[in-house]
Amino acid sequence: MIEESTIWMSLPVACVLIDSDDNIWNLNPAGEGFFNSSSKALIGKPIWDKLVVDAAIDQALERARKNSSPLFVNDVDVGTGERPPMLCNLQIAPLAGHEGMMVLMISPRELAGRISQSHGVKSSAKSAIGMAEMLAHEIKNPLAGITGAAQLLSMNLSSEDLELTDLIVEESRRIVTLLEQVEQFGNLRPPHLSAVNLHDVLDRARRSTLLGVGAQMRIIEQYDPSLPLAHADGDQLLQVVLNLLKNASEAAGKEGGTIWLRTYFEHSFSLRRAGGDGRALPLQIEVRDDGPGLPPELADEVFDPFVSGRENGTGLGLALVSKIISDHDGWIAVDSAPGRTVFRISLPVAPANAHENKDDV
16 A cells, blocks of 8 residues: 655645745755755745745735635746746645644646646637638538538439448538637627626526437536625536536446536636736536546547547537637636546626626526
């Protein structure tokens, strides 16, 4: 059996144990490498004397300690006295069985590992979408003619030859469906932001899925009843959740499976944009399933257009999801392994003067 100390020493990311007084209690070898200093020189020193974070992380840490809850801070500059700042993701969690003790994990973005994220669509992908959108209308017209001609030919053919015309019609319609999805991607309007009840959106998506593509699935709701209203477009969020539920249902296949819909409030979750501005995104939606998981080779590209792990998949569904969340100034990430795939959406709270538009959902 592998000892806990072996796991601690082998972790590839910097890990620091912080005591109840915010002093460094211990750190692993990767932590020593990050600080460019030995454990002997660091243990007992105040963590905020040795670590410089471009965020109010000390206050957030105290709230996480008080609430015994994990804390995530993404895309923030982290430096030490021995190295210049670098863009990192931070994770802080209470150490089970040790009151007041917290575990801090520092992950430089280039080592971010299996979590894929999206703040929008890459410029090269946008170019591909733009080109496809321009061609879509022109391609659909001759396809309609090809489909019509094949249907006319089928009236005077034998049953053996009918297979060929049926194939022409079927494949032509599949191409038209793809082109319509490309047009939808390019023509998506900006979100009409209002105060939206996320649970209303999730409930409508759940009911629609169970009546359609996810009839074989079991969907479990784990909602935070005190969740405030989100600043969002209800119709577009519904499209996002329906797409995630559809993907989970199709991945499960005919045998079915379980999907968990969870909401919660993460007080300290904020997103720092490339331009330097930050925004609080405390409203969290998780869509988790027990399906086979994403193909490992696609994990880092799953939100890119035309990337799909399914046969005959268009690769536009998750790209559209990513675009919608990006247009909401939100965040979406995925963590996937066989038997557990989690899509996490983070959104802002509606301002006090936002009007609640129940027609959105």
